Structure formats: C-alpha cells, structure tokens
Amino acid sequence: MSERIHIFDTTLRDGEQSPGAGMDDNAKVQMAQQLDRLGVDIIEAGFPIASQQEFESVARVAKAVKNARVAALARSLDKDIDRAAEALQYAKRPVLHTFIATSEIHMKYKLRMSPEQVLDAAAAAVARAKRQVPRVEFSAEDATRSDWEFLAQVSTAAIEAGADVINLPDTVGYTTPDEIRDMFRYVIANAKGAEKAVFSSHNHNDLGLAVANALAAVEGGARQIECTVNGIGERAGNTSLEEVVMAINTRNDRFQYECGINTKEIVPSSTLLSMITGLTIPFNKPIVGRNAFAHESGIHQHGMIANASTYEIMTPDSVGRSRSDLVLGKHSGRAGLARRSAELGFELSDDQTDQLYERFIVLADRKKEVYSDDLRMLIVDLHNEEFQTYHLEELRTFGEDPTVALVKLKCGDEMITETATGDGPVHAASVAIERIVGHTGRLEEFEVRATTPGKDALGEAHVTVRFGERAYRGSGASTDIIASGIHAYLNAVNKHVAYLESKKLNGNEK
Ligand SMILES: [Zn+2]
Numbered sequence: 001m002s003e004r005i006h007i008f009d010t011t012l013r014d015g016e017q018s019p020g021a022g023m024d025d026n027a028k029v030q031m032a033q034q035l036d037r038l039g040v041d042i043i044e045a046g047f048p049i050a051s052q053q054e055f056e057s058v059a060r061v062a063k064a065v066k067n068a069r070v071a072a073l074a075r076s077l078d079k080d081i082d083r084a085a086e087a088l089q090y091a092k093r094p095v096l097h098t099f100i101a102t103s104e105i106h107m108k109y110k111l112r113m114s115p116e117q118v119l120d121a122a123a124a125a126v127a128r129a130k131r132q133v134p135r136v137e138f139s140a141e142d143a144t145r146s147d148w149e150f151l152a153q154v155s156t157a158a159i160e161a162g163a164d165v166i167n168l169p170d171t172v173g174y175t176t177p178d179e180i181r182d183m184f185r186y187v188i189a190n191a192k193g194a195e196k197a198v199f200s201s202h203n204h205n206d207l208g209l210a211v212a213n214a215l216a217a218v219e220g221g222a223r224q225i226e227c228t229v230n231g232i233g234e235r236a237g238n239t240s241l242e243e244v245v246m247a248i249n250t251r252n253d254r255f256q257y258e259c260g261i262n263t264k265e266i267v268p269s270s271t272l273l274s275m276i277t278g279l280t281i282p283f284n285k286p287i288v289g290r291n292a293f294a295h296e297s298g299i300h301q302h303g304m305i306a307n308a309s310t311y312e313i314m315t316p317d318s319v320g321r322s323r324s325d326l327v328l329g330k331h332s333g334r335a336g337l338a339r340r341s342a343e344l345g346f347e348l349s350d351d352q353t354d355q356l357y358e359r360f361i362v363l364a365d366r367k368k369e370v371y372s373d374d375l376r377m378l379i380v381d382l383h384n385e386e387f388q389t390y391h392l393e394e395l396r397t398f399g400e401d402p403t404v405a406l407v408k409l410k411c412g413d414e415m416i417t418e419t420a421t422g423d424g425p426v427h428a429a430s431v432a433i434e435r436i437v438g439h440t441g442r443l444e445e446f447e448v449r450a451t452t453p454g455k456d457a458l459g460e461a462h463v464t465v466r467f468g469e470r471a472y473r474g475s476g477a478s479t480d481i482i483a484s485g486i487h488a489y490l491n492a493v494n495k496h497v498a499y500l501e502s503k504k505l506n507g508n509e510k
Contacts, residue, residue: 005248005257006224007241008200009040011273012061013047013073014238015228018279020464020473024498025057026387027276032061034272034345035229036068038265040241042095044071044226048087049080053502055087062091071095071137076125085132095165096129099139102146102154115150123157130162137200143168144175148186155191165198165224166191170213173206173236177216184220200224203239205231210239215247215255225259229273230281230288242266242287242319250314267320268345271373275380278462278473278488280447287319328375330364337375344372346379356382366479367456374458377451377477381487384475388494389501390437395486397425405429407486409436426485433486437493441465446488448481461485465492472496 012028012035015021023031028045035043045061046054062070070091074080076098088094100111100122107113113121122138129136138158140151155166168187170180180201188194201217201224203210214225231240241261248255249263270288274281283290293316303310328336334357341348341356348356359378364370385391393415394408402421405428409416418435422428426446434440445464450457461484463474472495476487 002252002256002258003223005218005259006041006198006200007039007245007259007261008042008044008071008202008224008226009035009038009068009228009241010044010202010226010238011035011228011232011241013044013071014202014226014234015232015273016046017234018232018237018277020471021232021277021279022472022495023276024387024495025053025060026383028057029060029064030383031273031276032065034265034269036065037262037345038269039260039262040068041224041260042069042071044073044097046087047073047084049074049077049083051502055083058084058087059090062088062094065091069093069095069135071097074098074125074129076100076121078128081125081128081132085129088133093135094133095135095137096133097137097139097167098125098129099141099167100125101141102150103142104147105145106142119154119157122154123161126158126161126163135164136162137165137167138163139167139169139200139202141169142171144170144180144183145172148183149190151183151187152190155187155197156193159191159193159197163197165200166194167200167202167224167226168217168222169202169226170204170210171202173204173210175203175213176209177212180213181216181220184217184222188221198223200226201239202226204233205236205238205240208236210237211243211247214239214244218255218257229269230279230285232273232277232279240286242270246287246314246319249318263318264320265345268376271376272345272380275376275475276384278475278491280449280462293321328360328364328370329368330361332364340372340375341379344376344379348379352382352386363458363479367454367458369454371452373451377458377460380475381477384491384494387498388491389497390433390490390494392487392490395429395483397428397482400424403428405432407432407436409433409490425482426489429482429486430489433490433493437497439467439493439496441467441493441496443489444471446485448485451477459484461488463488463492465489465496467496470496470499472499 046058048055048058058072072084074084199222201222203213227239227241231237245261338353391410393410396406398404403425406419416436418432420431448461451460458477459481460477472492474488474492476484478484
C-alpha cells in the first residue's frame with residue numbers, strides 16, 4: 001500500500017483571512033460539515049484567542065465535526081494556548097497548533113527576541129499544549145526564510161517537548177520547489193527524533209508556486225499538506241486543496257501516495273464555499289472553474305467524441321461535476337426536493353424544507369430546469385436569511401435619472417419602509433436600506449453572473465461593501481438582477497450589523 005499524505009484543511013482559519021471572506025458561525029459549521037464529507041484529515045477551525053466570537057465558532061465546529069481531527073491555532077503564549085485548549089474541549093480528536101517565527105527578520109523586528117529565547121518559548125509552548133491536548137502541531141513561522149540549522153534545532157526542541165507534527169511554512173510565498181524539498185530533507189535528517197513526528201508543508205501562492213512547492217515538500221519527506229478549498233487565503237492565497245489532491249491522484253505514477261479525499265465532494269465543497277463567502281471562482285481555475293472541463297476547439301471536440309481520454313486527463317465525474325446535473329422540474333414535489341438537498345449535503349429541518357419548497361416553486365415557474373447550483377444558491381440564501389437581522393420584504397423602483405426606490409425591511413416583528421432617490425435602481429435602493437439601518441457603507445465592487453446556463457438563469461450578485469475599516473462580501477440571487485444586487489447589498493449590511501452586535505456582547509475584542 002502506498003504511503004498516506006494527510007490533508008490539513010485551513011479554509012476556516014487561514015482561508016478566512018482572504019479580504020472580505022469573513023464567515024459567520026453558521027456558515028463555518030456548514031462548511032466544516034462539508035469538509036468532513038470531503039474526507040480531510042484535519043480541519044483547522046480558527047484562532048480562539050482572537051475574539052469571543054472566534055472562540056465560540058471553534059467550539060461549535062469542534063462539536064459538529066464527526067470524523068476529522070479539529071485544530072485550533074495559538075501563538076506561543078500561555079493565554080493563547082489555554083484558550084485554544086478550552087475551545088477544543090468538545091472535539092473528539094483535538095489538535096492544538098502553536099507557532100512562533102524563526103526567521104531572523106521576524107525574530108528581530110516582530111518578536112524582538114533572540115534565537116535562544118525563541119527556542120525556549122517554542123519548547124515551553126509545546127509542553128504546555130501537550131499537557132492539555134493529546135496531539136500538538138508546532139509551526140516555525142516563516143520557515144523558508146529561516147536558517148536551516150536553527151530550524152533543525154527548533155524542531156528538535158519541539159519534538160522533545162512532545163510535538164507530534166512539525167510544520168515548516170512558506171509564510172510569505174517565497175520559496176521554490178527545489179529549495180523547499182532540500183529544506184525538508186535537511187531538517188528531517190538533522191532534527192533529533194524526526195522519525196517520531198509528521199512533517200507538514202503550508203504554502204502561500206504569491207508566486208503561483210504553492211501547489212508545486214507542496215508536492216516538492218512531499219518529495220523532501222513531508223507527509224502532511226496544509227491547504228484551502230479554492231486556494232483562498234491571505235494575499236494570493238494558500239495551496240489549493242483540489243489542485244494538490246488531483247495532482248496526486250491523476251499522476252499517481254509520479255506521486256505514489258494516497259490521501260483519503262472523496263474527490264466527488266470537491267466541486268460541491270468549492271461551490272458551497274464560494275456561495276457562503278461570496279468569493280467567486282475564476283472561470284479558468286483548475287478542477288473547479290467553470291471552464292476547467294470545457295472543450296471549445298473543433299479538433300478537441302472531435303477527439304473527445306471519438307474517445308474522451310484524447311484530451312481529458314481526468315473526468316468531470318471524478319471531481320463531482322456531472323455533465324448534465326439537471327435536478328428538478330416544477331412537478332418534482334417536496335419529497336424530491338428534500339432528497340436532492342440531502343444529496344447536496346444540506347440537512348434541512350421540516351420548516352426549512354417548506355420554505356425552500358415555496359421558493360423552488362417560484363423559481364421553477366420562471367425557469368423550466370432547476371440545476372444543482374440553483375438549488376445550492378437557494379439553500380445558502382435561505383440559510384443566510386435565517387441569521388440576518390434585516391429581511392427584504394418588498395422592493396420597487398420607478399423611473400430613471402433619478403430612480404426612486406421603495407424598500408420595505410422586516411426586523412423582528414417590525415416593518416420599516418423607506419424611499420430614496422439615486423442614480424439607478426441599485427443605488428436608490430441601497431440608500432433607502434442605509435436610512436433604515438442607520439449605517440452608511442461604500443459599494444466597492446459589484447459583479448453579476450449567471451448561476452447556470454440559459455437566458456432564464458438565476459442571476460447571482462456579489463458585492464463588497466466597506467464600513468470604515470471593515471469590508472464585507474455579500475451575495476444574493478434572483479432571476480431579476482436588480483433584486484439580486486439588493487439582496488447582496490443587504491447581506492453585506494447584515495454582516496456588519498452582526499459584527500457590531502458581537503462587539504457589543506464582547507467588550508474586550510481586539
Ligand atoms: Zn498561512
């Protein structure tokens with residue numbers, strides 16, 4: 001049997017660092033359950049010391065996940081470690097992940113610590129974590145710009161103190177495949193007790209090398225890859241889970257390893273993440289982009305008809321995208337809808353199924369064929385709304401130049417109506433919404449795209465709205481693109497309102 005590569009998913013922690021990708025607790029739990037179905041080995045749920053809300057969402061994810069290990073991040077500080085251990089108390093298989101920077105530039109300017117102090121802090125942190133949680137991962141932040149001999153020393157100290165996993169991250173996305181392979185070889189050969197630990201690679205994609213670097217790290221001896229769905233993450237993002245997994249699977253002749261991923265859950269995971277964060281997937285993104293399996297040229301199409309493997313190195317089916325994912329028509333019924341939702345991975349209550357059915361009928365009236373992606377969008381919308389303070393009850397727009405919008409919002413039992421004028425329907429309606437909620441944002445991005453093919457397609461709108469220092473992504477869907485834009489705007493406003501509420505509850509938030 002070939003050797004196992006562990007997949008450590010950090011979509012909920014590092015991925016959430018993507019500007020605007022903030023997910024609320026419910027979205028995180030939903031995504032964690034999907035990652036569990038996908039079969040990742042470890043789900044990094046968050047950084048509990050960051051805020052009360054972050055702490056609670058880690059605890060909720062820890063409770064909800066059935067199979068995967070659940071990890072929480074902590075700096076090498078006592079209060080961070082204790083807080084992370086507390087958040088992990090409900091996890092069946094917890095992992096405490098602690099880190100400290102080891103590069104000269106980070107030690108000198110960020111930590112203001114000497115290498116000896118860093119060495120001591122790392123060992124102390126691992127020992128403290130190990131007393132509270134059975135499995136501990138230690139990360140040497142900015143490892144790829146650190147001195148290799150020092151990395152071997154820190155790894156030795158961490159393993160001696162009880163670390164089970166040693167992660168050597170390329171925090172700034174600077175390394176190259178041959179360099180990272182050599183670094184792992186060196187550290188594994190020179191750290192005492194290296195055979196007792198699993199070595200892990202965590203890469204960033206600033207130079208577009210994250211996936212290549214992860215595979216090279218495996219060649220150098222790493223047996224765990226840290227990655228995110230759709231490659232989301234700070235700056236240019238992290239190693240993309242779907243790319244690294246499909247590279248290992250498709251080129252198993254070169255990478256003789258296996259990972260426990262159920263690849264048919266790749267596209268459903270990618271779509272769900274895109275919908276809950278509002279971060280759209282580029283059409284040409286490998287594996288999950290809309291065009292990743294599209295063959296345009298006549299020569300290719302001809303070859304494909306003769307034999308699919310002439311131009312296809314993997315099948316769309318193997319990653320969970322069936323070519324004709326026609327779901328349901330108007331006459332499918334409530335039971336059919338409930339079954340299909342369950343197949344897509346959503347567990348809905350009876351009440352939610354009723355509400356979904358109502359919306360489905362409205363949509364099926366407008367468009368003959370309802371696809372899986374349409375259904376996912378409806379469910380995510382429904383889910384979002386359940387936790388929103390303000391709901392859109394009515395939207396009417398009149399005239400042009402200026403346009404007048406009438407907006408009716410529901411907040412608890414209260415109905416609030418407001419009118420406003422603007423340069424167009426979206427502008428006018430967003431001004432009316434802002435008057436009702438009492439916060440003014442700035443619309444920074446506004447994109448509209450069709451969820452599925454066809455003239456009658458559901459239009460998805462994605463917006464970025466900035467309130468002071470914070471920017472939020474919002475999404476909405478409707479067969480009317482103006483309405484989807486307003487839903488998306490209101491979704492972002494609701495995220496800001498939720499943030500302000502959580503701050504009120506949690507006075508000491510940083
Ligand atoms: Zn990172």
